[in-house]
């Protein structure tokens with residue numbers, strides 16, 4: 001069956017969405033333009049373990065996993081069982097639930113820098129809470145940031161500082177429409193890995209910086225001493241150091257990158273993987289930084305929802321019980337090894353590298369202008385072979401050696417195809433999808 005037919009129902013739903021939902025999806029990373037439009041599935045009908053079934057009844061191995069939110073595997077029996085039991089007891093009470101305290105105690109145990117916790121229903125929202133607390137506790141306004149921290153005004157206002165079309169950071173191609181221009185200059189980006197740049201920025205804004213907010217890393221380890229240097233600078237300048245571990249948390253260690261690398265921030269933002277797909281976010285931190293939040297207006301009805309709390313408690317306990325760190329290391333290293341082997345067997349230059357919890361694929365191309373075509377072709381051909389991925393891979397504990405083997409085998413076929421296209425100089429002719437687009441440029445590698 002030609003592939004266009006294969007995802008016909010997905011395509012039809014996507015057309016219907018255009019008239020009903022501005023932007024068609026709720027999360028930019030879910031837009032079809034992020035994959036190989038025309039071949040990649042867009043709508044799913046169900047999911048279990050490491051796989052999902054799309055709206056056209058095709059079954060895929062999933063390496064995207066709700067952009068990292070699924071960590072144990074789709075529809076995990078332990079988490080879903082606990083959530084279903086909680087539904088029978090009440091999804092949200094009139095009164096508070098002791099689950100809030102139980103989860104704060106568990107987070108204190110597993111997250112090295114945690115002494116107190118507040119909850120939200122997502123990552124961007126939790127970052128907005130962290131920004132509010134840091135500003136409130138220091139009495140300062142300016143936030144220096146490095147990474148992606150969500151859709152809220154405090155952060156998106158940084159796009160007024162550059163021409164969005166220039167391709168410069170923070171978010172190439174996204175205009176801050178609807179964000180008050182008066183906020184421009186209240187959040188300033190800094191370049192991850194460049195300690196001297198950060199030192200200079202702090203010097204230029206001496207006494208004004210409330211927080212250094214950063215993703216401590218994504219797919220590459222930070223330069224030696226970098227995070228320790230940032231920690232020291234924050235201390236010297238009286239700024240709150242916030243690690244946004246929404247994307248990097250839980251997989252390297254249950255305690256996140258801070259547990260893996262041994263650098264403690266003052267505050268940590270968590271979401272996504274903490275609840276295996278149920279809406280949940282948290283801000284945890286030292287007592288000194290968190291306690292003053294009791295006098296700030298930080299309040300929302302559904303932050304007391306029991307389902308996210310029970311999902312988080314169960315997910316974290318299951319990660320412990322299943323020895324998640326060792327498993328992610330085994331899965332990630334095996335995927336990296338097999339993809340590198342597939343590259344060399346196909347004779348295609350490139351490498352699969354990065355850390356074990358976020359392997360990423362970089363093809364070496366004669367000309368960088370071919371990158372978008374080569375990457376989209378990879379995604380297209382993997383989709384044709386029932387593998388849903390982009391150029392980096394987020395595993396779950398449900399991914400088996402067979403899933404890795406099948407992925408590597410398919411990747412080998414696709415690498416050979418790309419090599420042929422490059423040799424003939426007609427890579428483009430192999431592509432019958434729209435080019436995959438980068439949604440926004442992140443500041444962290």
Ligand SMILES: Cc1ncc(COP(=O)(O)O)c(C=O)c1O
Pocket residue numbers: 067122123124125127147148149150151215244245246247248271272
């Ligand atoms: C590091 C980081 N922070 C914040 C967010 C925003 O989280 P959410 O989409 O739950 O609002 C994301 C989402 O990708 C993220 O990767």
